[in-house]
Amino acid sequence: MMLLNYSQPLELTKLIKWFDNLLRASLPEFWTLLIEFVVVALALLAVYVVVALLLIYAERKITAFFQARIGPNRAGKWGLLQSPADMIKILLKEIIKISRSDRFLFFAAPFFMIVASFATFAAIPFGQSLHAIDFNIGVLYVIAISSLGIIGVFLAGWSSNNKYSMIGAMRSGAQFVSYELSAGFALMTIVVLSGTMQFSEMIEGQRYCWNIFNGHISSLIAFVIYLISGHAETNRGPFDLPEAESELTAGYHTEYSGIMFGYYYLAEYLNMFVIASIATTVFLGGYLPFEIQGWDGFNQIMNYIPSYVWFFGKTFVLIFLSLWVRWSFPRLRIDQLLNLEWKYLLPINLLNIVLMVLLVLTGLTLKDLFGIL
Amino acid sequence: MEDIKKLILDTVKDAVIEEKQKLTVTVEWTKLPLLAKTLRNNKDLPFDFLVNLIGVDRGEELGVNYLICSSKDLSKEIVLKTSTTNRENPLLYTVTDIYESAHYSEREVYALLGIRFINNPDMRKFFLNSDWKGFPLRKDYDTNPDINPVSIESKEIQDIAPRIMETEEGQLLEETVKVFEDDDYVINIGPQHPSTHGVMHFRVSLDGENIKKIDVHSGYIHRGIEKLSESLTYPQILHFTDRLDYLSANMNRHALCMCIEQAAEIEVPLRAQYIRTIMDELNRIDSHCLAWATHTNDLGATTAFIYGMREREVILQIFEKTCGGRLIINQNVVGGVMFDIYKDFQKDVKAFIPYMREKLAEYDRFFSHNVIALGRMVNIGHLSKENAIAYGVTGPAGRASGWSCDIRKHIPYALYDQVNFKEVIRTEGDSYARYLNRLDEIEQSLCIIEQLIDNIPEGEICAKTKPIIRLPEGEYHARVEAARGEFGVFIESRGDKFPYRLKFRSPSMQLVSAMPLICKGEKIADFIGIGGSMDYVIPDIDR
Numbered sequence: 001m002m003l004l005n006y007s008q009p010l011e012l013t014k015l016i017k018w019f020d021n022l023l024r025a026s027l028p029e030f031w032t033l034l035i036e037f038v039v040v041a042l043a044l045l046a047v048y049v050v051v052a053l054l055l056i057y058a059e060r061k062i063t064a065f066f067q068a069r070i071g072p073n074r075a076g077k078w079g080l081l082q083s084p085a086d087m088i089k090i091l092l093k094e095i096i097k098i099s100r101s102d103r104f105l106f107f108a109a110p111f112f113m114i115v116a117s118f119a120t121f122a123a124i125p126f127g128q129s130l131h132a133i134d135f136n137i138g139v140l141y142v143i144a145i146s147s148l149g150i151i152g153v154f155l156a157g158w159s160s161n162n163k164y165s166m167i168g169a170m171r172s173g174a175q176f177v178s179y180e181l182s183a184g185f186a187l188m189t190i191v192v193l194s195g196t197m198q199f200s201e202m203i204e205g206q207r208y209c210w211n212i213f214n215g216h217i218s219s220l221i222a223f224v225i226y227l228i229s230g231h232a233e234t235n236r237g238p239f240d241l242p243e244a245e246s247e248l249t250a251g252y253h254t255e256y257s258g259i260m261f262g263y264y265y266l267a268e269y270l271n272m273f274v275i276a277s278i279a280t281t282v283f284l285g286g287y288l289p290f291e292i293q294g295w296d297g298f299n300q301i302m303n304y305i306p307s308y309v310w311f312f313g314k315t316f317v318l319i320f321l322s323l324w325v326r327w328s329f330p331r332l333r334i335d336q337l338l339n340l341e342w343k344y345l346l347p348i349n350l351l352n353i354v355l356m357v358l359l360v361l362t363g364l365t366l367k368d369l370f371g372i373l
Numbered sequence: 374m375e376d377i378k379k380l381i382l383d384t385v386k387d388a389v390i391e392e393k394q395k396l397t398v399t400v401e402w403t404k405l406p407l408l409a410k411t412l413r414n415n416k417d418l419p420f421d422f423l424v425n426l427i428g429v430d431r432g433e434e435l436g437v438n439y440l441i442c443s444s445k446d447l448s449k450e451i452v453l454k455t456s457t458t459n460r461e462n463p464l465l466y467t468v469t470d471i472y473e474s475a476h477y478s479e480r481e482v483y484a485l486l487g488i489r490f491i492n493n494p495d496m497r498k499f500f501l502n503s504d505w506k507g508f509p510l511r512k513d514y515d516t517n518p519d520i521n522p523v524s525i526e527s528k529e530i531q532d533i534a535p536r537i538m539e540t541e542e543g544q545l546l547e548e549t550v551k552v553f554e555d556d557d558y559v560i561n562i563g564p565q566h567p568s569t570h571g572v573m574h575f576r577v578s579l580d581g582e583n584i585k586k587i588d589v590h591s592g593y594i595h596r597g598i599e600k601l602s603e604s605l606t607y608p609q610i611l612h613f614t615d616r617l618d619y620l621s622a623n624m625n626r627h628a629l630c631m632c633i634e635q636a637a638e639i640e641v642p643l644r645a646q647y648i649r650t651i652m653d654e655l656n657r658i659d660s661h662c663l664a665w666a667t668h669t670n671d672l673g674a675t676t677a678f679i680y681g682m683r684e685r686e687v688i689l690q691i692f693e694k695t696c697g698g699r700l701i702i703n704q705n706v707v708g709g710v711m712f713d714i715y716k717d718f719q720k721d722v723k724a725f726i727p728y729m730r731e732k733l734a735e736y737d738r739f740f741s742h743n744v745i746a747l748g749r750m751v752n753i754g755h756l757s758k759e760n761a762i763a764y765g766v767t768g769p770a771g772r773a774s775g776w777s778c779d780i781r782k783h784i785p786y787a788l789y790d791q792v793n794f795k796e797v798i799r800t801e802g803d804s805y806a807r808y809l810n811r812l813d814e815i816e817q818s819l820c821i822i823e824q825l826i827d828n829i830p831e832g833e834i835c836a837k838t839k840p841i842i843r844l845p846e847g848e849y850h851a852r853v854e855a856a857r858g859e860f861g862v863f864i865e866s867r868g869d870k871f872p873y874r875l876k877f878r879s880p881s882m883q884l885v886s887a888m889p890l891i892c893k894g895e896k897i898a899d900f901i902g903i904g905g906s907m908d909y910v911i912p913d914i915d916r
Contacts, residue, residue: 067679163560167582167897237673238745247901249567328739330746331673333898334582 010306013129053083055269093258105159110263112152117270127308138199150176160255168251172242178341182229185349189222203286208293210285218356230275238329276318287311399454423472425878428482444762447783467493474765485510495534500592571911587889595915602875615701618913620660621856626705632851632862636844642833645709650788654818659688660856661811664908671905709835750805754903765883768858773806780854804906881909
């Protein structure tokens with residue numbers, strides 16, 4: 001393999017290999033796997049929480065700069081401890097049980113949300129060898145699982161016995177179903193281009209030419225559509241109608257308190273991360289560094305930067321874009337939101353797939369044109 | 374006005390016409406609707422704008438004063454007076470069918486004075502609960518707290534409105550009507566809601582996301598300011614005005630001071646007039662900045678909200694340096710102003726003007742042409758000129774409907790007749806027109822300040838007044854242009870050091886009264902947006 005030619009001193013591959021060999025040398029297959037599963041799960045959980053806390057902190061700080069404010073600056077240096085402090089606070093808070101609500105569904109709802117976002121999170125390749133599950137239908141899996149979260153929103157709205165929550169949940173349903181289509185089609189466009197649904201293969205295929213460059217016009221359209229619809233799926237402004245605080249106080253999670261609310265909060269940030277990381281993986285070469293075929297010196301320098309840094313770097317650029325949009329635009333109205341999807345994004349998307357098929361069939365992708373591997 | 378007098382006498386023979394501060398016409402209560410209708414339909418000078426509806430307990434009688442003026446020329450004013458001697462069951466005819474804005478005012482009069490209005494479609498008490506005992510503004514009201522104990526019990530809201538209608542045969546019929554249909558999906562927007570700009574309570578029935586009907590509940594912060602004023606001396610009352618529409622605190626207070634000064638014939642020194650006018654305009658900019666900010670926030674743009682607050686802060690700093698207050702600045706007193714300007718006042722204000730202009734350009738770039746913002750404002754919440762006049766919607770909102778209603782132009786006070794400024798008028802009547810009007814008015818206010826700031830004359834800042842101010846017997850009105858529209862003060866004096874009756878005309882009440890009209894059929898999200906564009910302040914309504 002060509003990639004072994006470059007020295008990658010900071011990759012975790014060797015460490016993981018060593019750990020695996022260590023276990024296998026001393027334990028039977030079953031126990032090895034069991035321990036590894038547990039370790040991977042714990043590692044993912046830890047990353048999950050850390051990413052969420054970092055995102056919350058980053059959003060607060062970045063928003064503060066957008067808004068000519070200072071942001072958190074009391075807890076710890078530059079307010080770094082603010083998010084952990086909030087986390088502890090939210091854990092200690094009372095969970096209010098509201099009367100005349102469907103108790104079981106009410107408490108089950110946040111778990112749908114958090115489980116959906118966690119299950120998606122697990123399928124994301126964070127770096128070389130940092131990929132928990134590599135399904136051969138990875139793209140499909142991600143689309144399918146991430147839309148489970150809507151059940152949590154629906155249940156929350158329904159079981160809260162609150163009209164605001166109900167309206168929020170209904171809006172959310174309409175919004176999610178619509179934008180899921182666009183997001184799915186945008187990803188399908190790239191599946192057509194790369195010829196696989198498996199994330200690892202998809203990433204390897206982008207070594208010298210990221211998908212966004214490879215399919216040029218068509219990829220670019222798909223990328224923009226994916227960003228818009230992904231942004232809409234995360235229920236964040238200007239698509240934050242389900243919680244539209246100026247209209248519905250807090251929408252579907254109005255009645256939740258303490259950690260139950262925390263789950264929604266966490267899931268919202270993680271969904272933002274998940275959407276950005278899928279975009280990174282599918283369009284921007286995932287954890288691969290920026291390389292140019294034939295420029296070995298340049299590629300070597302790029303490879304010194306470890307793959308997980310590349311991955312998180314690209315993802316955070318996309319998240320920054322999302323924050324920028326969120327804090328600049330006013331909110332859409334529900335009919336405008338649906339118009340945007342059904343009258344513009346979806347038709348464009350369908351045409352775009354056809355365009356992509358033509359590009360691939362006629363050999364007009366950049367890889368074909370310039371003979372890139 | 375001679376024609377008008379003739380017209381009045383032609384319509385009602387036994388009308389008593391008096392030339393007081395305003396032309397005052399007293400008629401029997403049965404004749405009032407006829408006279409009002411005639412005046413309203415007068416061709417050349419239609420008296421179609423009900424400025425103020427004031428219930429007064431005149432001792433033997435309970436009466437109502439109507440200050441009406443022409444929408445074409447706001448300086449043409451008539452006061453109609455009527456009363457009833459029946460204190461047990463006082464009845465008057467409604468003028469709601471002639472002036473829409475009378476609706477809530479009549480309900481207010483019912484709550485506070487117990488006068489019921491025949492043919493008013495909905496005669497629930499405004500401000501007070503339906504089970505409140507006694508009528509607070511009557512002179513024989515028992516203030517014993519045991520009669521109306523504070524209840525912390527939660528009460529279901531009864532959506533049933535009593536009313537009293539006159540049949541064609543002339544019989545009075547007491548009946549009740551349902552406010553909502555039985556199977557309406559009613560949600561409560563307020564009293565605790567992030568976007569009602571205060572403790573306002575709208576009951577809204579929805580059809581999906583569309584609004585079918587809005588029912589306004591007000592009075593959550595009714596503090597009985599008018600009642601309180603009746604037992605306080607004039608200088609003691611002043612601070613109440615700041616607490617009505619706290620965002621145009623200085624302008625409100627200007628109105629009350631002006632009313633007292635006119636009544637007591639106190640000459641205000643020129644320097645004080647300059648300071649008052651400049652402060653009023655700064656206050657207006659401050660208020661419009663905040664209105665812009667909250668409007669954008671209602672549309673979901675949080676960043677724009679903070680930007681508006683940022684500019685407002687500069688003005689608040691100037692206020693603070695001048696008189697220590699920021700929101701409520703206690704600047705105007707009877708006869709002038711309480712504090713002189715500080716040494717660098719002119720420098721600070723002059724630095725603010727270009728700064729604000731730059732920021733206005735930024736607002737324009739950042740928000741005014743944003744495609745989502747346009748989608749949320751253009752052609753939303755349309756208020757026609759006729760309705761604006763009928764509902765008495767003044768201020769930037771009224772001018773956005775094409776109605777020239779700027780008191781500063783029509784009835785100049787302070788120094789407004791000596792400065793050049795444009796009255797900003799748009800004809801679209803939608804949220805966007807109201808939005809743009811505010812931004813343009815900021816520019817006009819800057820112009821006014823620019824013309825005055827360098828010419829502040831030396832001299833006294835406050836005229837010498839007697840230690841105890843007594844107003845000669847009579848009825849006095851004053852009208853000023855506050856940030857949200859026309860703010861009015863009515864004082865009835867019986868020669869005492871306390872007012873016999875004091876009434877504020879709050880612009881916000883009229884803005885809210887138009888909400889059910891212009892929001893009908895709009896989406897619930899736009900209801901919030903329209904509310905932001907109307908920019909009402911709740912304490913101003915409740916008083």
